[in-house]
Amino acid sequence: MLAQSIYPERLKFSLIKPIYISGDKSSPSNYRPISLLPVFSKILEKVIYKRLFGYLNSNVILNEHQYGFRSEVSTENASYILLNEILIALNNKQMVEGIFCDLHKAFDCINHSVLL
Numbered sequence: 001m002l003a004q005s006i007y008p009e010r011l012k013f014s015l016i017k018p019i020y021i022s023g024d025k026s027s028p029s030n031y032r033p034i035s036l037l038p039v040f041s042k043i044l045e046k047v048i049y050k051r052l053f054g055y056l057n058s059n060v061i062l063n064e065h066q067y068g069f070r071s072e073v074s075t076e077n078a079s080y081i082l083l084n085e086i087l088i089a090l091n092n093k094q095m096v097e098g099i100f101c102d103l104h105k106a107f108d109c110i111n112h113s114v115l116l
Contacts, residue, residue, distance in 0.1 A: 002048070011041050029108060 001008070018031035037045075056062050062070070067078040089096045 001044075002051075011038055011044075013038075029105070032107070 014035035014037050017034045017036060018028075019034050021030050021032050023030040065078070065081070067073045067075060086096050
């Protein structure tokens with residue numbers, strides 16, 4: 001299957017369940033979709049993940065500051081490094097600026113017809 005780059009048609013489905021987040025329960029925008037996949041799909045996903053991640057690590061493709069989806073690093077590491085860099089700049093009397101994006105409802109901004 002992997003060698004031929006073919007994914008079986010029977011596995012190309014999921015059951016979508018809306019999960020309530022907060023706010024008015026009658027508003028669809030207050031729900032997050034969760035996809036329930038076949039068990040074999042999840043196993044295949046793990047196999048592909050291990051192979052891809054092994055390849056990325058062995059060829060040093062990922063940036064050292066990539067914190068998402070990696071073991072032994074977390075957003076705490078990213079926060080620590082950011083705070084440390086800010087403090088170093090302030091101690092050196094440099095100007096510090098930041099741009100922050102609220103991605104709270106980022107999925108709602110996606111053109112769903114394009115996504116489908």
